[in-house]
Amino acid sequence: MAGKSNEIIKSESEMKMKWLLGMGYWVQGFRCFPWLAVNFFLKDGLHVDSSTLQILQNSANLPMVAKPFYGVLSDSLYLFGQHRLPYIALGAILQAISWVAVAILSSSGISISTMTFYLLLGNLGASLAEVANDAIVAETSKQPTSTKRGKASSSGGLQSFVWMASSLGGVLGNLIGGIAIEKYSPQAMFLAFGVILVIQLLLTISVRERSLNLPKNHTNSGIKQQLAELASAVHKPEIAYPIAWLSASYALVPVLTGTMFFYQTQALGIDSAVIGISKVFGQAGMLLWSAIYNKSLKSSSPRKVITGIQVTMAVFMVSDVLFVNKFYQKMGVPDSLYVVVFSGLLEVLLFFKILPFSILIAQLCPPGCEGSLMAFVMSAIALAMIVGGYLGVALASFVGVTGSDFSGLPRGLLIQAACTLIPLLCSSWMPDNMKPKVTKKDA
Known part of the structure; x- marks a missing residue:
């Protein structure tokens, strides 16, 4: 009876965990809903040019760079006896304040600086929530699940679940956003997202962390000790080299999304x-x-999967050159169809690398610094993408692209594709096979 009762409790905790994480990652994916409105609001409301739009898009992500600090706080500083859920709640509060504030301000009263401030505040809240959610996933992925398949069943399973929740949020956010932007003002969309964040906040504060059955291998070791453990972990070659390669694969590619x-x-x-x-x-x-x-590639070589994605990105960029040169239009393919299929896929291809990489790092992560190490990885990616965004602005200027003159865009896209292939020269930095986990003793 006691064993059966323990199984029921464990099953209930896993169900709560999935609801909490599912909502958290769904909201994370649904953030594209207000951000789609931001793009049109900046272009049509504040009349910014393409370079300014891209600079604002990337500058607003600066709070993401400080994710290691948030991770160290989450790992070492307990709030109200909990060390994950309070940060998720705080993140939801900051985001709600940001989007609701923008929603209630009149269009004429919003300047570029005011908009930038609230976007930074919102991304600060999103960063805090994402760090705590990622840490929970990293911690839980090391535990056997109630499916009785052992640890192997949990490896990658929860990462795939939250990835799917985030993707589903992105699907709904973009689908609803594309329709809503035609019928409602951007401020109305900002307000709607603020309401969703309040719902997430209420769900988070209704759950007690002890009911999630998280691992007990954490000690309140303090920020200095946590920083020392993080530094020790990232100095391990098997961790440092893959992070360096992934960061370079983003930073070396000029991003031309605004253009x-x-x-x-x-x-x-x-x-x-x-x-x-x-x-x-x-x-x-x-x-x-x-x-x-999750079904077919989870046991494949991380190097082959991730470098394969990198090559596919370059192929799509070359395809964009043909698109801008009207090649597909001459073949009878409507511009709108190409934008839906190829542009839609290219915009998310660069994120495909994160799923296999997060599973790899979760396996290598030393116990006790899951939050700080996963946050370090995500901040490295965020910083690399900001660098890529700024390089994209410089590239657009170099090839002479403006808001009304796109004659240099094909040349810029070819340069972008060439830059995408450069990281392949150092692909050996990425593990060819999954390695055993790093233990705290090893670190």
């Missing part, structure tokens, strides 16, 4: 609903990718 957004909407006159559907198609691709990876 392509202006090209599609200004030069081609693509409808906002089509832009939304393209993002839906991309998110559906991410959802399908998580299912395919």
Whole structure:
């Protein structure tokens, strides 16, 4: 009877965990809903150019760079006897304040600096919540599940679940956003997302952390000790080299999303609903990718999977060159169809690498610093993507692309594709096979 009771308690804790994480990652994916409105609000409301739009998009992600600090706080500083859920709750509060504040301000009263401040505040809240959620996933992935298949069953299973939840949020966010932007003001969309964040907050504070049955291998060791453990972990070659390679694979690629957004909407006159559907198609691709990876590729070489994605990105960029040069249009393919399928997939392809990489790092992560190490990884990716975004602005300027002149865009896309292949020269930094976990004793 006691064994059966323990199984019931464990099953209930896993169900609570999935509800909590599912909601958290779904909201994380659904953030594309207000951000789609931000793009159109900045372009049509504040009349910014393509370079300014891209600078704002990337600058707003600066709070993501400080994720290791949030991770150390989450690992070492307990709030109200808990060390994960309070940070998720605080993140939801900051995001709700940010989006509701923008929603209630009049259009004429919002300046670029004011908008930037609230976007930074919102991303600060999102960073705190993501760090705590990622730490819970990293901790739980090391435990055997109630399926009685042992630890092997839990490896990658929860990561795939939350990836699918995030992708589903992205699908709905872009689908609803593409329709809503035609019928409602951006402020109304900001307010709607604020309400969703309040619901997430209420769900989070209704759960006690002890009911989630998280591992008990944590000690309140203090921030200094936690920083020392993080430093020790990232100095391990088997951890440092893959992180360096993944970061370089983002930082070396100039991102031209702002330029392509202006090209599609200004030069081609693509409808906002089509832009939304393209993002839906991309998110559906991410959802399908998580299912395919979990079923068929989870045991494959991380190096082969991740470098394969990198090559695919370069191929899609070359395809964009043909698109801008009207090659597909001459073949009878409508611009809107290409934007939905190829542009939608290219926009999310760079995120495909994160799923296999997060599973790899979760296996290598020393016990006790899951939050700080996973946060370090995500902040390295965020910083690398910001660098790539700024390089994209510089590349657009170099090839002479402006908000009304896109004649240099094909050359810029070719340079982008060439830069995407450069990290392959150091692909040996990525493990060819999954290695055993690093223990705290080893670290």
